[in-house]
Each structure stands twice: as C-alpha cells, then as structure tokens.
Amino acid sequence: MADPVAANDLGAPDPAGVTGDAGASSDTGSPAGVTKPEPTIPAAASGVSLLSGPGAAGPPIRAPGAERAIGIGFSVAIVAALGLAVLYALGGQPQLEGLLLGLALGGIGFGIISWGKHLMPNGPYVQRRELLSSTRDDRLLFEESFERGSGAIGRRRFLGRLLGGAITALGVALVFPIRSLGPNPGNSLKHTSWAPGLRLVNSTADPIRVADIGVGGVVTVFPEGHVGDATAQVVLIRVNDQPVVTRPGRQYWSPHGYLAFSKVCTHAGCPVGLYQQRTNQLLCPCHQSLFDVSKGAKPVFGPAPRSLPQLPLAVNEDGYLIAQRDFLEPVGPAFWERS
Numbered sequence: 001m002a003d004p005v006a007a008n009d010l011g012a013p014d015p016a017g018v019t020g021d022a023g024a025s026s027d028t029g030s031p032a033g034v035t036k037p038e039p040t041i042p043a044a045a046s047g048v049s050l051l052s053g054p055g056a057a058g059p060p061i062r063a064p065g066a067e068r069a070i071g072i073g074f075s076v077a078i079v080a081a082l083g084l085a086v087l088y089a090l091g092g093q094p095q096l097e098g099l100l101l102g103l104a105l106g107g108i109g110f111g112i113i114s115w116g117k118h119l120m121p122n123g124p125y126v127q128r129r130e131l132l133s134s135t136r137d138d139r140l141l142f143e144e145s146f147e148r149g150s151g152a153i154g155r156r157r158f159l160g161r162l163l164g165g166a167i168t169a170l171g172v173a174l175v176f177p178i179r180s181l182g183p184n185p186g187n188s189l190k191h192t193s194w195a196p197g198l199r200l201v202n203s204t205a206d207p208i209r210v211a212d213i214g215v216g217g218v219v220t221v222f223p224e225g226h227v228g229d230a231t232a233q234v235v236l237i238r239v240n241d242q243p244v245v246t247r248p249g250r251q252y253w254s255p256h257g258y259l260a261f262s263k264v265c266t267h268a269g270c271p272v273g274l275y276q277q278r279t280n281q282l283l284c285p286c287h288q289s290l291f292d293v294s295k296g297a298k299p300v301f302g303p304a305p306r307s308l309p310q311l312p313l314a315v316n317e318d319g320y321l322i323a324q325r326d327f328l329e330p331v332g333p334a335f336w337e338r339s
C-alpha cells in the first residue's frame with residue numbers, strides 16, 4: 001500500500017481515502033507471477049485527486065438544502081411567469097405585473113447563482129499533464145464514488161428541467177405583450193383612400209372643375225367621400241394652363257397645368273401648404289423644407305429626405321378633376337425611409 005500523499009503528489013490528504021500508489025503496479029493477478037503492467041488511465045479518471053486549494057480535495061462543497069432551495073427558486077419563477085401571462089391576458093395590472101416579473105427573474109437568478117455556488121466544483125485546480133497509471137484499488141474506489149454520485153446527477157437533471165421550465169414559462173409570458181403593439185397595420189401605411197376616377201373635392205366637399213382655379217392658384221383637396229382624411233390630403237396647384245411634365249413618364253399627370261402633391265411632409269408629417277408661385281416652390285412651415293414643384297416636388301432645401309408623392313390627375317367627361325389612381329409611393333415619413 002503506497003503512501004496517499006505520495007499517490008496524489010500534491011501535498012494534500014486524499015479525500016476519497018485513496019491509498020494506492022499512482023506510480024507503481026500492485027496487480028499481481030497475472031499468471032506465473034509475471035507482473036503485467038497496468039493499463040495507463042488518465043489520472044483524472046483514476047479516482048486520484050489532482051486538485052489543490054480550498055474545496056479542491058473532494059466533491060463540490062454543498063450547503064445543506066441547496067438543491068431544495070434552488071428547486072424552490074425555479075418553481076417560484078415558473079409560477080410567477082405563468083401568473084404574469086394569465087394576469088396580462090385578463091387585462092393586466094402594472095404593479096402586479098412588475099411584481100410577478102421580478103419574482104420570475106429573481107427566482108431564475110437565485111437558482112442559477114446558487115447552483116453555481118453550491119453545486120458546481122470549486123477550484124482552483126492543478127492538473128498534471130503526464131498520464132498516470134491507476135491501481136485496481138483506485139479503479140474500484142472510482143467506481144464506488146461514481147455510483148454514489150449518480151443520485152446527485154439525477155437531482156441535477158431534475159433541477160435542469162426545472163430551470164428549463166422556468167425559462168420557458170417566462171418566455172411565454174413575455175410573448176403576450178406583443179398584443180400591446182396594437183392592430184396589424186397591414187398594407188394601410190402604403191396606400192391612401194385615393195382610387196381611380198375619384199373626384200377631387202375641397203374642404204366643403206365641392207368637386208373641382210377645370211375652370212375653377214386660375215394659374216397660380218392653390219387649394220387643399222381630398223378624395224370625394226373622404227374629406228378630412230389626413231393621409232389623403234393633397235395640395236392642388238395650377239402652375240400653368242398647359243400640361244406640365246415634372247418627371248419622365250408623367251406626361252399625362254397634369255391636365256390643364258394642374259399638379260397635385262401629397263400635403264404630408266416627408267420629413268415629420270406637417271402639412272405643406274405654402275406655395276411660392278415665383279419660384280415654383282412649396283414650403284413646409286415646420287422646418288422650412290422647400291420642394292421644387294416643377295421637378296416633381298423634389299426637396300431642394302431643408303431636412304425633408306424625399307419628394308412629395310405626386311397624384312396623377314385626369315379630367316372626366318363632365319369637366320371635373322379626377323384621380324387616375326392612388327399615389328405610386330407611400331405618403332409622409334415612416335418606416336420605408338429607415339429600411
């Protein structure tokens with residue numbers, strides 16, 4: 001029997017009571033007294049401790065009741081997270097929701113920290129790099145020790161499942177607030193109430209005839225049946241008595257010199273309503289963006305990032321101005337500028 005101190009060679013008493021000589025063979029089971037060399041087994045798997053320092057010489061330090069406390073922490077987190085989900089679904093109550101969320105996060109945090117503190121091995125470790133052989137006694141002791149630890153491994157698995165349950169329950173609870181984002185806007189942000197053939201009407205719902213506005217005149221108009229619709233409001237300008245081509249492909253958008261642009265500023269949504277006939281520019285009063293009407297309301301000054309969308313116009317058989325269709329692009333400032 002070898003000296004235990006010599007066996008682990010670390011100057012610390014062997015915790016598992018290992019007394020085999022790590023460096024010598026003591027197996028005499030080979031026939032004819034021939035000494036058979038022991039198979040080389042990594043020291044870490046041989047039951048010989050290679051640990052040093054506080055808590056190194058043996059299984060992790062475990063505070064009494066640690067596993068139970070951790071389990072309780074995770075269980076509290078599960079109950080609190082489910083309670084949070086139910087409370088939210090029933091209409092919610094901010095103070096209680098905060099309390100339950102705190103309990104859920106606190107339970108998970110307590111459990112994880114306690115697990116790390118009480119159930120995980122404590123270093124520091126010193127591991128020898130060379131391979132050491134193990135004696136039969138060492139191996140037997142290792143097997144015994146392993147079997148003793150299987151109960152703890154089973155409990156850890158249970159705690160792991162509790163932790164998974166707590167995180168899942170909290171994830172479920174955190175999905176519910178998506179409902180608070182409001183109804184899905186769908187395509188509504190990309191379209192207005194303008195439609196093919198709709199007449200242009202002023203704020204008193206009177207339709208606009210071609211002869212109603214002289215050159216240089218400006219009026220705010222809406223689609224017929226949608227007076228007051230903030231996203232559909234349009235500034236109608238008669239810049240000439242002949243069609244005006246503001247951009248390639250827009251030859252037939254401006255009958256009798258009428259141009260129509262969204263009145264919603266592309267910077268921050270203010271109504272653009274000041275027209276300077278001399279320069280052919282529209283001014284937004286909020287931050288002084290200037291739009292060049294003759295170039296399709298392209299911004300020429302100020303923070304507006306893009307042109308005011310132009311509404312294609314036509315004249316119907318009764319001489320009223322109508323829309324050919326909706327705007328080709330979204331009006332106002334919104335997500336499409338940030339994508």
Ligand code: FES
Nearest residue numbers: 265267268284287
């Ligand atoms: S909102 Fe028009 S320039 Fe800012």
